[in-house]
Amino acid sequence: MTTLGFIGAGHIGGQLARLAVFNGYSVVLSNSRGPETLFDLVAELGPRARAATPEKAARAGDIVVVSIPLKELGSVPIEELAGKIVIDTNNYYPERDGRITTLETESTTVSELLQAHLPQSRVVKAFNHLPAAELMSRRRPAGSPERLALIVAGHDRAAREVVATLIDVFGFDSLDIGPLEEGWRIQRDTPGYGVGLDLFELRNALASAARYRDM
Numbered sequence: 001m002t003t004l005g006f007i008g009a010g011h012i013g014g015q016l017a018r019l020a021v022f023n024g025y026s027v028v029l030s031n032s033r034g035p036e037t038l039f040d041l042v043a044e045l046g047p048r049a050r051a052a053t054p055e056k057a058a059r060a061g062d063i064v065v066v067s068i069p070l071k072e073l074g075s076v077p078i079e080e081l082a083g084k085i086v087i088d089t090n091n092y093y094p095e096r097d098g099r100i101t102t103l104e105t106e107s108t109t110v111s112e113l114l115q116a117h118l119p120q121s122r123v124v125k126a127f128n129h130l131p132a133a134e135l136m137s138r139r140r141p142a143g144s145p146e147r148l149a150l151i152v153a154g155h156d157r158a159a160r161e162v163v164a165t166l167i168d169v170f171g172f173d174s175l176d177i178g179p180l181e182e183g184w185r186i187q188r189d190t191p192g193y194g195v196g197l198d199l200f201e202l203r204n205a206l207a208s209a210a211r212y213r214d215m
Contacts, residue, residue, distance in 0.1 A: 005061020006030060007054045007076055009038055011132035012089045013067035018136055019170045021045045030057035032072065055080050063166070065089060065127075070110060071097040073117055082120035085159045089127045090114070091188050106211055109183045111153065124154035124163045125183045129193045138196055139171025149173040149199040151192075151206070153183045173199045177206060185209040 004020045006013045009029045017027045026048045029038050035051035042049045058064050058080035066076055067089040088111045092103050102108045108116075115123040127135070127150060140147040150172045154160045164174035177185065185206040186192050192205030 002062045005057040005064040007066045008068035015132045015135040021048045023169050028052050028057040028060040030054040086121045086123045087126050088114045111180045111183050122156040122159035124159050126152050126163050129186045148196045149175050149202040151175050151177050151186050153177045155179050
């Protein structure tokens with residue numbers, strides 16, 4: 001059985017942990033406040049879940065989900081994540097994260113910042129554009145006409161395929177949009193962000209996305 005590690009167990013991280021346990025995965029949860037603050041979530045999730053420090057969650061996970069405020073990116077363990085697939089769910093909110101010049105000028109993307117922080121990991125952008133509450137409520141079996149789609153982006157094709165398989169297991173179609181730099185097409189304020197779209201609709205939303213400077 002695959003174990004998913006979680007660095008951050010808030011809205012998105014918590015919902016993905018629920019999806020993981022629902023589908024038979026084990027999870028190791030962590031946050032910046034200590035394992036003891038995750039007692040209620042671990043109790044809810046049951047015997048497949050445990051809490052740990054970020055370093056131990058990173059070490060335990062076959063795949064590790066990073067779901068933290070972007071301003072805390074520097075706290076993500078590096079050595080423990082070397083060689084691993086790391087799913088980045090993060091988005092840039094200046095009012096929360098402070099102004100980040102390279103994101104303001106769009107000379108890089110959120111996930112490229114994480115990849116730069118984790119040079120020996122395989123970062124994949126996913127699960128960042130659907131409201132957290134809908135990750136559980138809107139999952140559907142393959143072939144359902146109501147099935148929504150989620151993007152995957154990453155420099156490593158094999159890592160994208162692994163995450164696409166996880167997305168399918170979790171109840172969504174996946175749309176591979178290529179390397180991390182393409183993640184701008186589904187960042188905050190783009191047509192595909194924050195709404196549930198099927199595969200056709202999501203592909204069209206990405207095609208119509210505009211850079212911040214062109215909005």
